[in-house]
Amino acid sequence: MTQADKAPGNVTVLVPTGMLGAGVQREHIRYGIAAGANAIAADSGSTDSGPAYLARGVSKMNRESIKRDLDILMDEAYRAKIPILIGTCGTSGTDSGVDWTRDIAIDVARGLGITPKIACLYSEQSPADLVSKNRQNKITPLPPMGPVTDGVLESCEHIVALMGPEPYMAALQAGADIILGGRTTDTAVLAAVPLLMGAGAGPAWHAAKIAECGGQCTVNPRTGGVLIRVGQDAFEIEPLDLNNQCSPESVSAHMLYESSDPYRLTEPGGVLDVTQADYQWLDARVTRVTGSRWEPMPYTMKLEGARGGSFQTIMIIGIEDPEVLAHLDEFHDTLQKALTDRIKTTFGDEASFFHLSLRFYGWNGTSGRKVPANAPAPRDVGVMFVVTAPTQDLANRMAKACNPYLFHMPLRPGIELPSYAFPFTPAEIPRGQVYEFLLNHVVHTRDGFELVRTQWTDLADTSHEVRQNVQGR
């Protein structure tokens, strides 16, 4: 027990993992609940793994791993009578991601024989609504982007707005046992309970930022989540594992992780400023942080949008030929030209758009940058051929047309034809679609509710009817 436990006004949030589905541990949850957790909160998404998940509206995590984590969290939280808040359901936080997670939660509840009241918060936006906002000059770009066009908004397959804590706070006040949110800032879902229960806004947001990746802010990040205790002017952070520590260095260093500015973090409705923050050991496992500030600002929500574009087919060969390995840049350029010509000659007008990339792994495949002239030849390279075209069929056909050239391209004309090492047959591998993020913009809103819809599923309601409540003001 620490001093802060005994002080009035402290709010404790159990953050079991940096990502729902990564694997929570029951003994950690029990430890956090015994230590006085007022709620369990976790993030279930990220843009980190690329635009495919948002463009397709499907989860990166599989159903079984989400179910396993929810089973432990819902069992322990229901017994302890504390709420669970999950942000950015289904990796990208689309409406389909929220519904997918809700269906798993209902399944888990039935298995456990419990009847929680579930609030789903949706923040997916229709392109038409955003076009209208854009025409009212309510959408502004963030660097390095310029203003968004109606065409770009309309071309997105899914657009989500990042929620702040307000819809979570409202759902808790309305009696939710479990809140499943669409796209939400990682911090907002963790800050919601401290903000609702009267903690200081600076410490609440800062604690949430530090805890957003679970154990990432601890000395041994692989040993599970953390507990945050948030007061008026300070917060404490403790690992859920008794053998782990949150040190002043591990905690302050987390402000660096995946953020372009370690001192100021823009959130819906304000900016967290930690320029004056002070990190000190409280005891051998816990760090206490003071000096965090919150500056309220006009409400904005960041937008994320993605779409699927062209398609790729890949082939891989291995090369150990010493002559080729001694002249890899020359060989790359010869091959690039020969394959490009082959595609243009074979496909004519059909090849009006294509992109060909040859990556020499073992030489410069990771960066594609020029290797210094005095670099020694490698023993072996793997060449990845990537062709991008408007359809999968065309990309496949282009790869097939290139296949014999990739297989037999001599270093120079006149050399007897070599054969390189294909690891697979068929050699060409249809890789699927290329997805892209299109938006890096914010939308200016009246408040944290304007673009959010709340829907209730009350499992205690014996009629099994779903109460619907579209929240508008």
Add this chain to the structure above:
Amino acid sequence: MSRVGEVCRHVRSKNAGPFWVTVDLFFRSEELFRRYRDTPALGPEVFERLYGTDAALVKRLPVDNLHMVKISFPRAKPQGWMGERDMHAGQHYARLLDIEIG
């Protein structure tokens, strides 16, 4: 002449959202941090040359208590474009290690 890889105990890079990359340079000591925190050898033009970013948008933020410098810059192409080789920019830092820092 020392190289970045010699005066830093750890250098890492990571995507910071789909459109930015952030590089963290942790120096071996407070003295080395103070000597190199503002060095032009890690100036915005270097990042433009190495990463094709816009020098005018490169941000450099020293963090005194950690003896580190954070440098963030927009990606030349968004994460996941058809020529992508490093989705998370996790290996972008490697080309900094051989820079002669003074």
